[in-house]
Amino acid sequence: MTDEMSTSDDRSVEIIDGVNGLQKVVLHQHHGSSVEVYLYGGHVTSWKNEHGEELLFMSSKAAFKPPKPIRGxxxxxxxxxxxxxSLDLHGFARIRFWSVDNEPPPIPANAINRVFVDLIYKSTEEDLTTWPHSFEYKLRVSLGPGGDLMLTSRVRNTSTDGKPFAFTTAYHTYFSVSDISEIRVEGLETLDYLDNLQKRERxxxxxxxxxxxxxxxxxxxxTPTKIAILDHEKKRTFVIRKDGLPDVVVWNPWDKKAKSIPDFxxxxxxxxxxxxxxxxEKxxxxxxxEEWKGRQELLAVPSSYCSGKLYPREVSESS
Incomplete structure (x- = not known):
């Protein structure tokens, strides 16, 4: 099934059937970049640059079979x-079916050349049995004319019982890299961290x-609002910019743990x-x-090394 939602100067948004008949929204920019997001989980599964190169990692054993989460x-x-x-690992939003939002937030003036889709998930009776708080989660997935990917989240407390609620959250982003042993991450040096491999010791x-x-x-x-992932072999740097999200999680399971994960x-x-x-942490x-708003923007820019340092030209110009 294909449902063309809007088109303008070679930009488009369409809803099509994906793996196992699960519906996905596909965003296209005129120069060739694209994004795919499944309604199952509000889950971005693909982000390609203008050359058609995949920038996100998907597990070779990823299961598109509810109620299992999608790996990658x-x-x-x-x-x-x-x-x-008592909740599912990483909560339940990633294993619920989201909908296209018919009452989306306003479009910022500087987003006129972006192509995007607005999704929404509202708490259900099933959710309330395990997490007794009414909420509404709105997610905008947006692709810029330069190929940058932006996710903007709005979470609102819609309860009528007068009670507040607290939550933790993350955009669990899997980047595709050439060789993990050759990767550098800059922007987190000298910071405090909790080590989950050592009982969350600081x-x-x-x-x-x-x-x-x-x-x-x-x-x-x-953490700072901008983090860089340098991939020397691909001569590519991912730049992460974020608002409303003070922490950064860094994870790679390595060989032993990877073998213990069924869908990895x-x-x-x-x-x-x-x-x-x-x-x-907080x-x-x-x-x-009340409503909380958080945002993550991802850029992929050409880069190279010089004495172990990033040539900052394109990263700084796009700051």
Whole structure:
């Protein structure tokens, strides 16, 4: 099934059937970049540049079979990150069916050349049995004329009982990389982090950049608004910009853990890295009627090394 929602100067939004008949929304920009987002989970599963190169990692064993989550892309972790408490791992938003929003937020004046879709998920009776709070989650997935991908979330407390609720959240972004052992992450040096491999003990990052040679599962705290992932082999840098999300989660399961994950290929860990804009350490609290807004913007720009340093030309010009 195909449902063309809008077209303008070679920009388009369409709803088509994806894997196993699950519906997905496809965004196209005129120069060739594209994004795919499944209504199941409000889950971005593909982000391609103007050359058709895939920028997100998807597991070779990803299951598109509800109620299992989809492994890879950008899962939405809500209303909790991790598995603290009685909820499903990373909450339930990523294993629910979302809808196209017929009452979307207003379009910012500077977004006139962007192509986007607005999705919405409202708490159900099933949700209320495990997390007794009424809410409305609006998600805008937006593709810019330069190929940048932006996710904007709005969570509103819609309860009528007068009670506030608190949640943690993350954009669980899986980046596609050439070789994890050759990747550097800049912007998190000297920061404190919680190490999930050591019972969430708090440490301070010592290196001048993050590099990878074993399993990593860390939550960096009070992070800057911009983080860079340098892929020397592909001469590409991912730039993450974020608002309303103070933490950054960095995760790679490495070889032993990868083999223990049913929907993850044994060698997949070599070609992925999760760097996630998140609010984990301090839960976000909303009173009835209050709304929280968070945003993550992803850019992929050409880069190279010079004495171990990034040539900052294109990154700084797009800052």
């Amino acid at each position: 892309g950008i899962p939405i972790c809500f209303p909790q990150f991790s598995n603290v408490g 440490f301070t990052e010592q290196g001048d950049a993050l590099t990878f040679e074993s399993e990593v599962d860390k939550v960096y705290l009070s 290929g044994d060698e997949d860990y070599k070609h992925m890295l999760c760097v996630e804009a998140a609010a984990v 839960p976000i609290t909303l009173k009835p009627g």
